[in-house]
Amino acid sequence: MHPSVFFLPTFLEAVRSNTEESFRSIMTEPIPGVYSFAMLQPTFCEMLLEEVENFEKWVHAMKFKIMRPNTMNKYGAVLDDFGLEAMLNQFMEQFIAPISKVFYPEVGGGTLDSHHAFIVEYGKDRDLELGFHVDDSEVTLNVCLGKQFSGGELYFRGIRCENHVNSETQHEEMYDYTHIPGRAVLHRGRHRHGARATSSGLRINLLLWCRSSVFREMKKYQKDFPSWCGECQREKRERQSQCVKATKMEFLFTTRSYLSQETACCGTYAELS
Template sequence: MQKFCACECYYTDNIFIEEYKLHVRFVSEDQFRKDYQHILRSQGCTTGPQLHTVLEKVQAEVERRKNIAVQSAERRATIKETYKPLHENVYRLQESHLAPEFLEIVKYCHMDGANEKGLLALLTTEAAPRVYRFPVFTKDFCRDLVEELEHFEQSDAPKGRPNTMNNYGVLLDELGLDEGLVGPLREEYLRPLSALLYPDCGGRWLDSHKAFAVKYAVHEDVELSYHYDNAEVTLNVSLGKDFTGGNLYFGDMRQVPLCETECVEVEHQVTRALMHRGQHMHGALPVLAGCRWNLVVWMRASCQRNHLCPMCDARPRLRPAPGHGGGFTAEPGQEGTCALT
């Protein structure tokens, strides 16, 4: 069984300060003050108590990351022991869960001679440059999955945050939806698409993922700041429910300055997915009413990121990690072994 690793930067870099929409690095208090005090002041963090509050939050996030593996395992064990599912059918992927149009798209990808041009003719919609929209699940499956997520949300079971930018949602591996649902979806259905659409960024070599559901609602998280994903390829499926607003917007790749970028707004349609490169900058506009659930799968190619960590832009400094870790597989000092063509 493949053993995955995390990059050391996970414990120091890309820490999101929500009040100031700022991602920071924290190694020490002196380093943090030197690097960010002037930036925070320019954004309204002008007093000693305000800066102290920011420091406390950043340090708490660093500690959370250091303990995340143990705490996640404890939550997973408790959930498995105490939580009773509402819809057991959503825990194992079946073809009846998938939209007929999606099955036809995947069938084409498995054919001899399948190519990007033929696949694009079936997708029909390029929502933004190299951002593709297509149906994935049936309406009935989306309804059942949302009901399961809300049933879990309302339970007494322990819950972890999906990521540093989303405060409401569910980590699918902790709930038990990873092995039977997301794993087969990535391996059997999504990788054939990404192999044709994104061969230049590891799309044919996706061998791990991080999957979570996020919730947007008034008085909770309503929007998502401009960012990129810790992924080679991202799948984002709108599950429902009824909502207005909340469109996504896409800029350019993260290497392109925002001042040189013209963003494209994209409507998120229930049962349909948006697939894009993880390093493609994007965000979500505010939900104005109702509640929106999204299934997000960050898909990773170890042979791509073993050479260069996409989060710190350096050769990864690896440490062992449980599960899929950060999607790295090389031992320290070694490189991955795939050809990116």
């Protein structure tokens, strides 16, 4: 891990300052919970691409079967498989965890303790697109390494818990993100997304799935609405609205009954008088 070689000075300075203000100074937040920022030096992108190419050539020459990144991607490689595990763990702990602690505390952003790092490849004779899904992570870092390409935009469609992963998307949750080499996008793993087809060239991205064993254990005992799930929060607001309406109706009914009784009593008193 050589930070000055790997990262842009603006990113390094923001992490060294380690405040919400310093992080936000280098970021854009096009929709809540999705952050984009310039991160990697072009030389590091080239180094990593070269290392992956060498690894794939070696695997092919030795006739080994390469482990693919996940069940959805047929092309790419798991970076921990060829000696980068220690570096990428340091990458997560020193440069992603401080940001996640600030922006994603409710999903274990402050207790990240493991990762799954991999490269994905899109283009001709590669994967063309990626279907609608959520990641097996608490926080996901996605950095475009290159090369020359068009298309391949990420589309985001709202954050969901396991119970609502297939629920309807609200208009304000829709956002398309265009990849730029060296630039990162950071989001919750449960933020539903996919990748549109790469129409030309070759697009290669570095993915770092960051996980928290503490959050995963605590989630087993959660009974209330998760604060990070958009659909849970909508259901909670709807229940609260219904409760308020019911309380108002009960109050109006009680008030009307009381007024009716008062009117009846006044009428009786008038007759007696």
